[in-house]
Amino acid sequence: MTPADLSTAELLQYASIPVVAALIGWITNWLAVKLTFKPLEFVGIPPFLGWQGIIPSKARKMADLCVDATIAKLGTVPEIFEQIDPELLSKHVIDSLMPRIEEYVDDVMTREHQTLWENLPMRARKIVYDRVRKSAPSLVDKLVTDIGLQIDTLLDLKKLVADCLEEDRELLNRLFQECGEAEFRFIINSGFVFGFIFGLFQMVAWYFYPSSWVLPVCGFIVGWATNWIALNIIFRPVRPVKVGPFTVQGLFLKRQPEVANVFCDIVTQEILTVGNILNFMLNGPQSGHMRAIIRKHVKPLVDETAGITKPLTQIAFGPAGFAKLREQVGEQAIKLSHETFDDPLFNKSRATAVAAIMRERMMLLSPEEFQALLRPCFQEDEVKLIMIGGILGLLAGVAQLIWVFGESML
Numbered sequence: 229m230t231p232a233d234l235s236t237a238e239l240l241q242y243a244s245i246p247v248v249a250a251l252i253g254w255i256t257n258w259l260a261v262k263l264t265f266k267p268l269e270f271v272g273i274p275p276f277l278g279w280q281g282i283i284p285s286k287a288r289k290m291a292d293l294c295v296d297a298t299i300a301k302l303g304t305v306p307e308i309f310e311q312i313d314p315e316l317l318s319k320h321v322i323d324s325l326m327p328r329i330e331e332y333v334d335d336v337m338t339r340e341h342q343t344l345w346e347n348l349p350m351r352a353r354k355i356v357y358d359r360v361r362k363s364a365p366s367l368v369d370k371l372v373t374d375i376g377l378q379i380d381t382l383l384d385l386k387k388l389v390a391d392c393l394e395e396d397r398e399l400l401n402r403l404f405q406e407c408g409e410a411e412f413r414f415i416i417n418s419g420f421v422f423g424f425i426f427g428l429f430q431m432v433a434w435y436f437y438p439s440s441w442v443l444p445v446c447g448f449i450v451g452w453a454t455n456w457i458a459l460n461i462i463f464r465p466v467r468p469v470k471v472g473p474f475t476v477q478g479l480f481l482k483r484q485p486e487v488a489n490v491f492c493d494i495v496t497q498e499i500l501t502v503g504n505i506l507n508f509m510l511n512g513p514q515s516g517h518m519r520a521i522i523r524k525h526v527k528p529l530v531d532e533t534a535g536i537t538k539p540l541t542q543i544a545f546g547p548a549g550f551a552k553l554r555e556q557v558g559e560q561a562i563k564l565s566h567e568t569f570d571d572p573l574f575n576k577s578r579a580t581a582v583a584a585i586m587r588e589r590m591m592l593l594s595p596e597e598f599q600a601l602l603r604p605c606f607q608e609d610e611v612k613l614i615m616i617g618g619i620l621g622l623l624a625g626v627a628q629l630i631w632v633f634g635e636s637m638l
Contacts, residue, residue: 250423265401496582
């Protein structure tokens, strides 16, 4: 029987094969992308009957891979601290502190020694205010300088970024999604194109060999191959290869400048902010060391600002009470640090400076290093995703065999 002998209904049946194959390719690739990121939490009956997005399910590992592939190579801790600019850091603290000097001093003194402070003549209190105001700029400068000298010890950049990404899986997802937006869109759309092309071969195979296994097997191949081909076009070849008049390279690797901008903006504006860095140093593994540095620089301030009232305060407080006053001032300084660096405008301005050096370094990554940014989000369960595509394609082939051609699997 030749194609000319086929009825209109039969021609439509055959024509449906590449169309269905295109839909299989599109749906399986769309599903593969969705399953990479969603759901954030495991849905089903743990540990095997159900699904959690590949990236959320391995958040820590993905975060570590992301850091190792990029941030660890984009700048040392001292370089990043230098881009934040210690001088501007000091100025920001002083500008935030000066208008509220009296409030901070009153708060510290009244918390433990309210009666003494309230009975102190206003003239004596003003002397204390003036001395704090006079001493603060020098104290802040020395404190920031000291932190800068010890920043390698105080700040574990890899742990900071990895912790942030692990705790905020939505942010981790968004980092991959925005960096690979064009590639994920290509994966989905290419499924339709490749599926249609495979479908044409499937149609020919069914025409010459209409056995019950052909459509299911071809459907499996379509679902499996469209995912596999799309992933390889994105990441292969790693380096540019001349093919006749054309230069071929993985799609993601061609977008290095664009991806560098997106990646560095997200990391510097939402993770490596001054506020997050300070919070990590005050509450992370080296928090004791950081707090000790702050207290060390605050201690002379307490001694000096007591000034004319020092004999009175020492008599009233006693040695233990005076030491406690120093501790209270230290705690107030730590609290002030949190408040000062929660300023969104200051964080944004410093993020721009840090992003500049990171973007420059990211542009210098080799193709092999650069592909490691997005590749892990597929590599982890790549075989599983491809198999899901194959199984969906097989089921679609069975449905087509039964409902379109009226055939039986038996």
